[in-house]
Structure formats: C-alpha cells, structure tokens
Amino acid sequence: MDKISIYKLSHSWIKSIDVLNLFLIVLLTFLGLLFVTTASPSVAKLKGLDEFYFVKKHGFFMIISFVFLLFFSFCSKKVIIYGSFFSSTAFTILMIVSLIQNSINNGASRWVSIMGYSLQPSELLKPFLIVILAYLISRKKRIKIKSFFFEGKILALGILISISVILIKQPNYSMVAILFFVLLFQFFISGINMKLVSSTIFAGLIFSVFSFYSYPHVKNRIIHYIFSDKPNYQVEKSIQAYKSGGLFGTGPGEGKVKKNIPDAHTDFIFPVIAEEYGAIVCILIISMIFIIFFRGLYRASKAENLFSLLSSSGLLVLFLIQALINISVSLKILPTTGVTLPLISYGGSSLLSTGIIMGIILALTRKKFGTNF
Amino acid sequence: MKLFFNPNLKNFSQEKDYENNQIIRRLFLVVFFMTAIGLLIFSKIIEIAMLYEKELVNSSKTKTENNNLFRGVIKDRNGKILASNIFKYKLKAYPRLINDPVLTSEILTQQIPNLDKRRIYNQVSNKSKFEVVILRNITAKKAKYLNSLGIPGLEFFPSIKRFYPQENLTSHIIGHTNKSLIGVNGIEKTFEKKLSSGEDITLSIDIRVQHAIREELVKDFLAFNAKTATAILADLETNEILSMISLPDFNPNLSINPSIYSYRNTATLNLYEMGSTFKIFSLAAGFEFGDVHLNSNFDVSKPLTISRFTIKDYHPQNRVLNTKEVFLKSSNKGASLIALKLGGNNLKNFYSKLGLLDYSSIDIKEKAKPKYPLKWGKIETANLSFGYGISITPIHLVEATSLIFGNFKFENVNLELKAKKRKDKNNFISFTTREKLLYLMEQNVLYGTGKNAFVKGYGIGGKTATAEKVNKNLGGYDKTKLVSSFLSIFPINKPKYICLVLFDEPLLKNTVGYNDGATGGKTAAKTTAKIIKRIAPLLGIEKENTYEDLLVKKGRKGINFASF
Numbered sequence: 037m038d039k040i041s042i043y044k045l046s047h048s049w050i051k052s053i054d055v056l057n058l059f060l061i062v063l064l065t066f067l068g069l070l071f072v073t074t075a076s077p078s079v080a081k082l083k084g085l086d087e088f089y090f091v092k093k094h095g096f097f098m099i100i101s102f103v104f105l106l107f108f109s110f111c112s113k114k115v116i117i118y119g120s121f122f123s124s125t126a127f128t129i130l131m132i133v134s135l136i137q138n139s140i141n142n143g144a145s146r147w148v149s150i151m152g153y154s155l156q157p158s159e160l161l162k163p164f165l166i167v168i169l170a171y172l173i174s175r176k177k178r179i180k181i182k183s184f185f186f187e188g189k190i191l192a193l194g195i196l197i198s199i200s201v202i203l204i205k206q207p208n209y210s211m212v213a214i215l216f217f218v219l220l221f222q223f224f225i226s227g228i229n230m231k232l233v234s235s236t237i238f239a240g241l242i243f244s245v246f247s248f249y250s251y252p253h254v255k256n257r258i259i260h261y262i263f264s265d266k267p268n269y270q271v272e273k274s275i276q277a278y279k280s281g282g283l284f285g286t287g288p289g290e291g292k293v294k295k296n297i298p299d300a301h302t303d304f305i306f307p308v309i310a311e312e313y314g315a316i317v318c319i320l321i322i323s324m325i326f327i328i329f330f331r332g333l334y335r336a337s338k339a340e341n342l343f344s345l346l347s348s349s350g351l352l353v354l355f356l357i358q359a360l361i362n363i364s365v366s367l368k369i370l371p372t373t374g375v376t377l378p379l380i381s382y383g384g385s386s387l388l389s390t391g392i393i394m395g396i397i398l399a400l401t402r403k404k405f406g407t408n409f
Numbered sequence: 410m411k412l413f414f415n416p417n418l419k420n421f422s423q424e425k426d427y428e429n430n431q432i433i434r435r436l437f438l439v440v441f442f443m444t445a446i447g448l449l450i451f452s453k454i455i456e457i458a459m460l461y462e463k464e465l466v467n468s469s470k471t472k473t474e475n476n477n478l479f480r481g482v483i484k485d486r487n488g489k490i491l492a493s494n495i496f497k498y499k500l501k502a503y504p505r506l507i508n509d510p511v512l513t514s515e516i517l518t519q520q521i522p523n524l525d526k527r528r529i530y531n532q533v534s535n536k537s538k539f540e541v542v543i544l545r546n547i548t549a550k551k552a553k554y555l556n557s558l559g560i561p562g563l564e565f566f567p568s569i570k571r572f573y574p575q576e577n578l579t580s581h582i583i584g585h586t587n588k589s590l591i592g593v594n595g596i597e598k599t600f601e602k603k604l605s606s607g608e609d610i611t612l613s614i615d616i617r618v619q620h621a622i623r624e625e626l627v628k629d630f631l632a633f634n635a636k637t638a639t640a641i642l643a644d645l646e647t648n649e650i651l652s653m654i655s656l657p658d659f660n661p662n663l664s665i666n667p668s669i670y671s672y673r674n675t676a677t678l679n680l681y682e683m684g685s686t687f688k689i690f691s692l693a694a695g696f697e698f699g700d701v702h703l704n705s706n707f708d709v710s711k712p713l714t715i716s717r718f719t720i721k722d723y724h725p726q727n728r729v730l731n732t733k734e735v736f737l738k739s740s741n742k743g744a745s746l747i748a749l750k751l752g753g754n755n756l757k758n759f760y761s762k763l764g765l766l767d768y769s770s771i772d773i774k775e776k777a778k779p780k781y782p783l784k785w786g787k788i789e790t791a792n793l794s795f796g797y798g799i800s801i802t803p804i805h806l807v808e809a810t811s812l813i814f815g816n817f818k819f820e821n822v823n824l825e826l827k828a829k830k831r832k833d834k835n836n837f838i839s840f841t842t843r844e845k846l847l848y849l850m851e852q853n854v855l856y857g858t859g860k861n862a863f864v865k866g867y868g869i870g871g872k873t874a875t876a877e878k879v880n881k882n883l884g885g886y887d888k889t890k891l892v893s894s895f896l897s898i899f900p901i902n903k904p905k906y907i908c909l910v911l912f913d914e915p916l917l918k919n920t921v922g923y924n925d926g927a928t929g930g931k932t933a934a935k936t937t938a939k940i941i942k943r944i945a946p947l948l949g950i951e952k953e954n955t956y957e958d959l960l961v962k963k964g965r966k967g968i969n970f971a972s973f
Contacts, residue, residue, distance in 0.1 A: 225435050278457040315458035319451055326447055333440065337433055345432065353439070360446055367453050 045110075052403040053109060054335055060328050061105070061379065061394050067321070068305075068380035069094060074289050075308040076301035076382060090301050090382050097384040101391030108395025109402075113344065116396060117171055124164040130157035131202050156385035158203060158211060163393045165199065166218055166354060168192075170347030173226050189223065189232050197239060209247050209254060210373035214357055216240045221353050222346050257371045270304060273297045274366045277307035278315070285314030301382040303374060306366045321380075322363065329356045335401035348400040351393045479569065480590055481604040483583055483597075485616040486651075486826050491579050492571060492597070498552035499566045500543040502533055506562035510534035513560055517543065520555060533562075546570070571597075573661045578619055581674035582612070582653055582773075582824065585661035595674070596824065599774045611826040613649035618642060621943045623654045626910070629936045630656045633915035633927065637675045639803045640940070641909045645898075646816045647831070650771070650824050651906070651948075653677075653804075674775050680800035681911070684876030685739045685858075685929070686896045687796030689846060691748050692736060693813055694759040696842040699751040703845060704731050709742040715788045720745050723875065723928075724858075736849045737857030739873065741795045748794030753785035756793060762837075763809040765801055770808065770821035777802050796876060803911050806896060810907050812837050813846070814898060851901045862897060862934040864941050866952040870904075871897035871937065873929035878914070890914050895933035899941060900950055910936045 069091070076090035086092075111119065134148035134157060148157055172195070175188040186194075196219055200212045220236050247254050277293040280286065291311040297304045310318050332352045339345040355378055362377040364370040376386040378393070483492035507513050514530040521544065532541040543563075547555070552565045571586045573579060584595020591605070592598040600610050622640050630638040635656075642652040657671035673679070695701035710727040713720040722740050735743030748756055760766055760781075768776045780800040782789045792798040804822065812819045818833035850870030853859045858873045874894045880887035894911035898904050910933040917927045945952070 221439060224439070225432055227431065275457060278454065279460065282458050283455075310454070310458070315454050318454050322447060322450060326444070329443065330440065333436060337436055349436070353443075356443060360443075360450065363450055367450065367457070369450070369453065 049110060053398055054331065054401050057328050057331050057335075057394075057401075058109075058398060060324055060331075064321070064324055064328075064379040065098060065102075069098060070288075071305055071309050071380060072301055072382045074291070074312060075294055075305055078295040079298065079301050082298070093384065094382050094387070097387040101387045104388060104391040105395040105398070108392055109398040111395075111399050113400065116167060116347075116399060117343075120164040120167040120171075124161055124168055127157040127161035127164065128199065128202070130155075131161065131206075135202065135205055154384075155388075158206065158208060159385035159389045160392070161199070162211070162215070162354065162389055163351060163396055165196070165215065166222075166350045167347045167396060169196065169219055169222060170350050171343055173222050174341070174343040174346055189226075192219065192222075193232065193236060193239070200243060204243065204247065207247070207251055207254075208374070209244075209251075210361070210375050212243060213240070214354065214361070214375070216243075217357055218350050218354050222350050225349060226342065226346060270297055270299060271366070271368050271372060274304050274307040275368060277311040278367070281311035281314050283315050285310070285312050285317065288312050302376055302386075303362065303381065304366055305377055305381050306363050309380075322359075325356065325359045325379075328352075332397055332401060339400065344400045348397050351397050355390070355393055355397075479607060480571065480586070481600075481607055481609045483604075483610045483612065485612055485614045485619075487615065487617075488611075489616045491575055491612065491614070491616065492573050492583050494569050495572045496549050496567045497545070497570045498547040498549065499545050499568060500547055500552070500555070501540050501564050501566060502543050503540050503562045503564070504533055504536050504538055507533050508561070513562065516558065516560055520558070521551075571661075575616060576660045576662060577658045578616070578623055579614070580658040580661050581655045581676070582614060583661065595773060595775070599772055600825070612824050613644070613647070613651060613826045614653070614824065615651050615947070617947050618944050619652040619654065621947060622652050622940050623656075625936060625939045625943060626654055626656060629932070629939075630912070633912055633917070633932055635912040635915040637679065637913040639676045639679075639909070639911040639913075640936075641676055641803055641807045641907075642944070643807050643811055643822065643907045645811055645814055645904050645907060647827075648811050648815060648819060648822050649826065650807075650822060653824075674773075675803070675913070677769065677771060677773055677802055677804045678775050678777050679913070680777050680780060680802055681892045681913070682797055682800050682876045682879070683806055683894065684796040684874035684892065685741075686806060686872050686874040686894060687794065687799075688736060688739065688744045689813070689850070689872055689896070690760065690763060690765075690809060691744050691751075691756065691794040692732065692849070693838055693842055693846055694751055694756055695732075695747040696845055697838055698755050698759070699747060701732060701747055701750070703733055706731055707735055707740075707743045707746045709735075709740055709746075713742045713745060713791075715745075715791055718788050720791055733849060733852065736872075737853050739858050744794040745791035748790050749787065751790075753787070753790040756790055757785050760793070760799075763812055765799065765805055765809055769802065769804045771804050772821070772823050772825055776804075779805060796874065803894075803909055806894075807907055807909050810896060810898070810909075814843065814904050814907070816904070847898070847901060847904065850898060854897075854901075858928075858930045859895065859897075859934050861930055862895060862937045862941075864938050864945075866954060867899060867941055867945055867950065868901035868953065869897055869899045869937075869941060870901040871895055871934065873934055875928040875930075891927055893927055893929040893932045895929050895937045897937050897941070899945075905950070906948065908937060908940065910940065912936075 072094045073088075073091045076094075077087045080087055080089045108116070130148055137148065148155055169192045172188040172192040178187055196215060200215070203209075203212045203215075216236060216239070220233065220240075223233055223236060248258060249255065273293055273296045277291065277297065280291070280293050286292075289312065291308060293311055294300050294308040297307065300308050306318065309321065329352050333349055336345050336348040336352065339348065358375050358378050361370060361373060361375045362381070365372055365375070376383050378386065378390040479494050482490055482494070484490055502513070504510070510530055510533040513533050514526055517529055518524045518526040524544070529543060532538075532543065535541070547565070555563070556565060569590065571590060573583060573585070582595055584592060584597040586597050587593050592601045596610065596612065597604065603610060622642060626638055626640045638654075638656040640652065640654045641650065643650050653676050655673070655675040659669065659671045692701070706729050708729045709722065710729070720741050722738075722742055724738050724740075726734070726738055726740065730738065730740060730743055732743075732747075734740070735747070757766075764770065766779055766781060768778055779802070781793070782798055785793070789798055808822050811822065815835045815837075817831035818835050819837065847870055850872060851868065853873075854862050854869050854871050859871045862869055862871050872895070874892075874896070876892045877886040877888055878890040878892060879885070880890065892911065892913055893915050894909065897908045899906055899908070912927075912932050915927040915932045917931060
C-alpha cells in the first residue's frame with residue numbers, strides 16, 4: 037500500500053468511527069494503567085515480585101489490546117462473522133484442552149499457558165460467542181444442518197448451553213450467568229418469543245440450582261452472602277477502603293486499606309480507586325462507562341441490519357454488566373465472583389477481551405454513507 | 410453447514426418500519442433497567458462514603474478526649490515504674506545522597522562500637538538501593554550526637570518502644586508487647602484495652618519484696634539445680650499478690666523467642682500434683698464435716714490397701730496417731746482415713762468450693778485448668794486427701810489457702826491494685842477449724858516436718874509437701890523426680906501473709922536421676938526461712954524479741970544492754 041491509500045483509509049476510518057467512544061475507551065484504559073500502578077505494588081511485594089511487575093505486564097497487554105481494537109474496528113461485518121466462527125471454534129478447543137491438561141495437572145482449569153503467558157480462553161471466547169449468537173438470532177431463515185432444520189434462536193440457545201457445560205466444568209459460573217443474561221437481552225431485542233425466553237430462564241435456573249448444590253464453594257459463597265453478617269475478608273476490606281476514601285479520597289498512592297486487599301489489582305481495583313481518589317471519581321468512572329454504553333446503543337439503534345444491532349448491543353451489555361457486577365461485588369451488593377472491571381482491571385486476558393469487544397463494537401457502529409447521525 | 414459460512418445479511422430497509430420502532434422501544438426498556446442499577450450503585454457508594462465522614466467526625470472527638478499516643482504506664486503499689494515508653498531511633502542511609510562512602514563508613518564505625526565496617530561500606534556504596542537501614546534501637550542521646558556530626562545522607566527515624574526498667578524481675582507478671590505495641594503476654598495482654606487507650610495500671614506487686622524474694626529464690630534454685638522454681642507471696646487481708654516469681658525468667662527488653670522454656674509463667678501455668686499441702690484442705694474438711702477432732706485416733710500401723718493399691722507413708726509410724734500427729738508426721742494413711750470417713754462426694758464439694766477444680770480467679774490471661782479424676786471412688790478419694798491424682802497450679806494453692814485463712818470474705822486473687830475496703834468477715838469455715846489448722850501449722854514448724862522454716866522471732870506456720878512426679882515412660886510415679894514445696898502463713902498469731910515456695914525436681918547433692926531426699930522440708934522450707942527473714946522488715950512485721958535477744962554479747966568483757 038502506498039502512502040496515499042493509507043491516508044485515505046485512516047481518513048475514512050476516523051470519519052466513520054465513533055470518536056467519542058474511542059476517546060472514552062482510551063481515556064479509561066490509561067486511567068486503568070494509572071490505577072494499576074498505584075494498586076499493584078503492594079500486591080507484587082506480597083507475592084515477592086518486582087514492584088512494577090504487574091504494571092509492566094499491564095502496559096504490554098494494553099499495547100496488544102490496542103492493536104486488537106484497531107484491527108477489529110477496521111473489519112467489515114463479513115470478516116467479523118468469519119473471524120468469530122473461526123476464533124470461537126479455536127478457543128472452544130483451547131478450553132477443552134485446558135480442561136484436559138489441568139485435570140492431569142490437578143490445577144485451576146481456567147488457564148492455558150501459551151508462550152510463557154497464561155491465557156484464559158473462555159475470556160477471549162466471550163466476544164466472538166456473542167457475535168455468533170447475534171448472527172444466529174438475526175437469521176430469519178431456518179438453518180439446515182444435514183437433513184434437519186433449525187431455527188436460529190434455538191441453535192443459539194443450544195450452542196450456549198453446550199459451551200456452558202464446559203464453563204461449569206472449569207468451574208466459572210459467573211461467566212455462564214453473564215452469557216445467559218446477554219442471550220436473554222438479545223432475544224428480548226430481536227422480538228420476544230415467550231417460549232424461548234422462558235426456556236432460557238429455565239435453563240439458567242437449572243444451572244444455578246445445579247451449581248448451588250453440586251459445588252460446595254458456590255454454595256458457601258451464596259449462603260455466606262445471604263445469611264452471614266460478617267462478609268468475607270476481601271469484601272470487608274473493600275468496604276473499609278470506600279469508607280477510608282470518603283468523598284474526595286486520600287490522594288494518589290496514599291491508600292492504606294488497599295495494602296490489605298489481596299486482589300487489589302484485579303477484581304478489587306475499584307475500592308482502591310475509591311480510597312485514593314474518592315467517591316466522586318468513582319461516580320465519574322461509572323458515568324463514563326454508562327456514556328460508552330448509551331452512546332454505543334444509540335449508534336447501534338441506527339444500524340442497518342439486525343445482526344449489527346444485536347451483536348453490538350449484546351457486546352455493550354456484556355461490557356456494562358461486567359462492570360456493574362464487579363463494582364457491586366466490591367460494594368457487598370452481590371456475592372464474590374471472579375469478574376474483572378473491563379478496561380481498568382489488571383489481567384492480560386481481560387484486557388485483550390475488552391480490546392476485542394470494543395473493536396467489534398466500534399466496527400459495527402461505524403457510520404455508513406447516507407445514514408445520518 | 411454451507412449457510413454458516415455464507416453470511417447474507419438482510420437490511421432493515423427491506424423490512425417494515427414497524428419492527429424497527431419495536432426494537433427501539435425495547436432498547437429504551439433495557440436502558441431504563443440498566444440506569445436503575447447504575448443509580449442504585451451510585452447511591453450505595455455515596456452512602457458508604459458519607460457514612461465514613463460522620464464516623465470520622467465522631468472519632469476525632471474521642472481522640473482529643475484521651476490522648477492515646479502513648480501506651481499506659483504500669484506501676485507497682487508504691488508507684489515505681491515497671492513498664493514505660495521510650496523513644497528509640499532507627500538510622501537509615503540514602504546511598505544516592507552519599508558522595509563519599511569511604512568517609513561515611515569510617516566515621517560511623519568510629520562513633521558506633523561493634524559495627525562491621527565492611528558491611529556499612531557495602532550498604533552505603535550500593536547506589537541501586539534507595540535507602541538502607543544501618544542500625545536500630547539507638548538511644549535518643551546517641552542519635553542526637555550522631556546527628557550533630559552532620560554526615561550527609563543519613564536520617565534518624567524515631568519510634569516508640571516499650572521499656573521494662575526492672576528487666577527479669579517482672580518478666581512473667583508484666584509480660585511484654587510485640588513490635589506494634591500490642592500486649593502479647595502477662596499484664597500487658599490482660600489489660601490491653603486500658604493500656605492501649607493510655608490508662609495507667611497500678612499493680613499490687615511490691616517491687617522491693619519481689620526483688621528480695623527473687624534473690625533468695627535464685628540462690629537456692631541454682632543450689633538445688635532445680636528445673637523450675639516458683640514463689641508467691643499474697644496478702645491475706647486483701648487477697649492481693651505482693652510478689653510472684655517464676656524461674657527461669659527472661660529479659661523482656663531483649664527480643665523474645667517464644668519457644669524458650671523460661672518464657673512460661675510456672676506460677677500460673679504449670680500443673681503439679683502438689684502432695685501433702687492438700688492435707689490442710691482434707692483436714693479442714695474433716696474438722697468441718699467429718700466429725701474429726703484434734704485427738705481423734707487413726708491406726709496407721711496396718712498397711713492400708715484399697716482395691717489393689719497400697720498407700721504408704723514417707724515417714725512410717727507403726728502405731729496409732731492422733732490428728733495432730735497425722736499432720737506433723739505428714740501421714741498419708743492418716744489423711745486417707747480422714748477422707749474415707751468423710752466420703753468422696755463431700756471432699757469433692759469442698760475442693761470445688763476451694764476453687765481447686767476450675768481456672769484460678771487471678772487477673773492474668775495465662776491460666777491452666779486443673780486435672781482431676783471424674784469419678785471420686787475410694788482409691789481416688791484416699792489419694793486426693795494427700796494431693797495425689799489432682800494437678801493444680803501454684804496460684805491455685807495460694808488461692809485455696811487464702812479462702813480458708815483470709816481475714817475478709819474472699820473475692821478473687823488480683824494483681825491489679827484495687828482501693829476497696831472490705832467489711833464482710835470470712836465465714837468460709839468456722840473459727841474453731843481455722844484456729845485448729847493454724848495451731849497445727851505452727852506446731853509443724855516447731856516440731857514437725859517444717860522445722861527448717863523456723864525463724865527466730867517470727868511466728869511461722871506451714872506445711873511441707875513432697876510429691877513424686879508422674880513418669881509417662883515408666884507408667885507410674887518416678888521416685889527420683891520430686892516436686893518439693895512449702896506453704897507458709899505468717900505471722901501465725903495474726904495471719905497476714907501466705908508464702909508458697911516450690912521447686913520442680915530439686916537435688917540436694919546435684920546428682921541427676923537419684924533420689925537424695927530433696928523433700929519440701931529440706932529445700933523449700935529452708936528457702937522460706939531465708940525469704941521471711943529478708944522480707945519481714947520490708948512488710949513491717951514486728952519481731953517478737955525475748956529478753957535474751959535484747960542482750961548483745963560483746964567479746965569477753967561482759968554483758969551490755971543494747972537498749973539502754
């Protein structure tokens with residue numbers, strides 16, 4: 037490609053892209069780097085690592101996820117659909133591999149190690165799976181597989197249930213719940229078929245009951261959450277951090293409670309922000325997350341077809357619901373889960389996944405010539 | 410499957426506008442739902458943050474009321490300081506600010522003795538480190554002097570440390586704190602709340618008496634080569650502990666290794682089968698409930714066999730003994746006969762009332778629960794009458810004795826000084842029983858096993874005890890390992906103090922594994938005599954001088970009347 041075509045491409049890209057959302061995403065990501073910088077040194081010290089170990093890693097993954105974001109925001113719908121089919125198959129296989137590999141090693145089976153980095157394939161599967169669900173739901177024609185005809189929605193539900201079986205084996209219940217929520221949202225938007233909605237809710241209920249009784253840690257967490265006055269250690273410290281911060285915070289790097297939170301850089305980064313920058317900054321950050329959601333949804337509603345609308349809005353709901361669950365856990369509204377705060381929390385897989393999510397959203401909400409925003 | 414890879418997307422424009430409107434309506438519903446959740450989270454954050462602002466205001470008020478910057482001071486009954494706070498300094502160096510590491514390390518090693526010059530040079534010249542710690546625990550004076558030398562790149566950081574001026578003397582009573590100034594032992598732990606809020610604590614301990622007793626005890630502790638030694642002095646009128654010593658002890662000012670043996674407060678933690686001192690209690694029960702009198706007779710010539718156990722005497726007497734002789738000769742058979750006459754249940758009730766079956770009431774956290782048989786059959790009752798089969802701590806023995814002989818109604822043994830006036834007379838046992846027991850104890854020191862405790866001029870009553878220790882390997886009692894103790898009350902005509910001296914595994918001839926007769930009478934009673942001789946003047950006990958005492962013999966020249 038010569039210089040002019042690159043210029044043209046980038047010019048048309050910047051003209052069609054949702055600049056406000058892109059700006060907010062970049063802003064939040066850089067804020068995330070700042071927060072990880074203040075939150076992680078105490079954790080790194082505890083683990084006997086270099087003080088800025090997590091910061092360096094976060095920076096590295098941030099660059100990679102920016103590359104992903106840019107790449108996906110350039111993609112067309114067709115490329116996204118093809119890519120999603122390809123990558124979700126690949127990540128599903130990786131998930132099964134990690135399950136088998138770790139059942140031998142007897143370790144936590146969410147992770148698979150690739151080139152020295154441990155990745156969470158389920159985290160990366162999420163955006164692509166939602167795109168596929170949106171594609172299947174948006175199809176009006178029945179899909180023929182061998183000599184059987186399937187309605188797209190039922191196929192989507194079937195795929196999600198089979199993926200959920202693998203996720204439960206891991207076990208990663210919060211992700212199952214989130215994915216079912218997104219599917220429910222997509223069904224709702226595409227037009228309610230009461231049978232399907234109720235069957236989705238029913239499947240979700242069965243999964244939750246099953247998980248409640250079959251896995252003691254889930255049972256413990258929920259019973260602990262409902263019946264105990266004393267929350268677990270991290271949540272207690274998290275509430276303390278909110279209190280210690282007050283409205284205006286103790287100042288960057290001045291937090292004391294954060295040093296007692298073991299997951300201060302990942303799942304419990306929000307209380308660290310609350311302690312050091314205060315409740316007002318917290319509210320600003322949540323507002324920014326909501327602005328990304330509203331703005332994205334607004335542009336999605338102008339989409340030219342159902343697939344773009346369903347996948348972009350589904351991904352937006354995924355993004356928002358993750359953020360809300362993460363914050364609610366730290367506020368003791370929900371029981372403890374392993375959900376990270378997208379764009380801000382430390383975590384390679386989480387950052388990459390968020391980059392992909394945002395890239396696809398930006399691509400699918402691009403301005404088309406002739407449509408008036 | 411072909412359809413999967415042939416995305417054919419229909420645009421909205423090909424469909425009805427109606428559906429598009431529906432979708433937008435549904436999107437609005439979702440937006441409302443999400444916004445509601447968002448607002449809920451907002452309110453929760455604000456609520457928690459505002460809540461704290463209120464808490465902060467409240468706590469700042471209480472902070473100004475009591476200044477808890479410094480931990481409370483611990484004093485003895487005369488106001489002598491036993492634990493206080495001092496500033497110590499930590500010397501840090503900043504290698505990046507030091508231009509001449511050679512000179513710096515040279516000056517430092519000149520000024521501070523025992524400093525490794527090579528180590529200091531390595532630390533100071535290591536530019537990759539931001540800061541290094543050169544030395545801890547520097548006194549204020551030294552820190553000021555070093556600071557005045559003006560060496561660049563050095564800085565002093567003050568920190569509050571707990572200081573125990575009496576060192577080993579109060580080690581077990583006061584205990585100590587950890588690095589973050591939280592009490593981990595003794596009084597420091599028991600009164601943590603008061604002390605940490607800045608309140609001072611005054612103890613009933615008299616440090617002069619404590620010192621005198623410890624000095625005498627240490628001499629004999631070393632002479633008898635004992636494993637541990639304990640001495641407790643308690644006031645019978647107020648039930649306060651005047652002195653409590655456990656040997657070996659430690660210096661709480663030095664860093665403490667909890668695994669060392671001397672860390673244990675043997676006076677309140679170690680369980681022993683006490684032996685014959687229990688005869689005081691079994692006789693008291695006999696006098697009170699068992700229709701036993703001073704001249705009741707007990708035949709100890711025949712061997713006393715209960716089921717398959719035979720009870721033996723340490724000093725065998727093949728005749729009929731009366732109660733007084735049973736006590737003076739410390740006859741186990743006699744005591745057993747009294748207890749059997751009394752019955753197991755009565756004895757148990759009495760011991761229980763004496764507090765021998767539960768934790769001691771002393772206000773210190775380190776306590777042990779006594780061990781005793783669940784079923785009190787005949788053999789158990791016989792054994793328990795002379796202090797076998799029941800393990801108690803030394804403080805239990807003192808507590809039970811002060812219950813019987815205390816002048817006022819017993820409440821609890823305490824280490825904290827309480828300015829309270831007592832009115833209720835002690836009616837735990839009848840007056841006559843108390844007098845009988847005191848008479849027996851006095852006679853015991855004059856003519857019985859406790860002869861060695863006799864101090865001229867001071868009326869002392871007491872009871873010796875020599876118990877064999879249980880050896881788990883042998884599966885029975887080990888004759889070579891003894892617990893020898895002496896429990897004394899003085900002045901005997903007007904009881905005011907109880908003193909218990911106990912040696913664990915004492916040896917007279919310093920030969921391990923051989924019973925050389927280190928009985929209570931030969932060890933603890935002697936020590937008690939020395940102790941009383943020294944502390945009586947401190948406690949203000951009058952010496953009963955006879956006419957002869959007033960005469961001071963002066964060489965051969967004749968007799969002078971010292972008082973005239």
